[in-house]
Amino acid sequence: MAKIAVTRLLALGLLMSTTDVRAAGPTLLFAQPPCSHASGFCLKFRDSDPLSVVRSYGFTLPAAGRAQVIFDGTMQCENQAFSMGTNFGVVDLISQIVPTATEAVSHTGSSGGRVALRLESGGNFSTSLNLHSMRTIAYTSGGPKTVYFRLARLRMDAGTVCYVHSAAFSVTFVPN
Numbered sequence: 001m002a003k004i005a006v007t008r009l010l011a012l013g014l015l016m017s018t019t020d021v022r023a024a025g026p027t028l029l030f031a032q033p034p035c036s037h038a039s040g041f042c043l044k045f046r047d048s049d050p051l052s053v054v055r056s057y058g059f060t061l062p063a064a065g066r067a068q069v070i071f072d073g074t075m076q077c078e079n080q081a082f083s084m085g086t087n088f089g090v091v092d093l094i095s096q097i098v099p100t101a102t103e104a105v106s107h108t109g110s111s112g113g114r115v116a117l118r119l120e121s122g123g124n125f126s127t128s129l130n131l132h133s134m135r136t137i138a139y140t141s142g143g144p145k146t147v148y149f150r151l152a153r154l155r156m157d158a159g160t161v162c163y164v165h166s167a168a169f170s171v172t173f174v175p176n
Contacts, residue, residue: 081159
């Protein structure tokens with residue numbers, strides 16, 4: 001049954017694979033609801049704030065297998081500095097889905113990404129970004145697992161601020 005479902009997803013272009021996928025058990029789906037806070041955003045960070053884990057997600061696997069982990073969310077950044085002229089605020093961040101909260105973020109690694117913005121000053125202008133990221137992780141055993149979406153700062157000029165909205169993970173798992 002799982003092979004038929006995967007074949008249908010391949011035919012529809014919803015799953016990209018060049019290998020034959022055979023599952024010993026059913027394909028499992030895990031989903032996290034988007035973060036919601038009274039403030040309207042999940043996370044706010046300024047140029048000087050510590051920056052690390054945006055969101056984590058824990059789930060329990062029944063056996064060894066492969067998990068396709070997807071992170072979705074958006075980020076809005078603005079330059080709140082009120083300097084005149086051509087002074088633009090730079091926001092340069094890298095992101096990655098990682099299997100531990102302390103793993104270093106690499107924009108060149110699996111699921112890695114980089115966003116670099118130049119924002120007009122004055123606080124009346126903002127830019128929104130899609131933070132979508134996907135990574136396949138092979139697990140050698142079942143049990144509790146946790147994944148993390150992390151951001152690392154390469155550069156954030158004084159006066160810049162970013163807000164993360166609707167951050168959520170989903171996981172598709174196929175046992176070996």
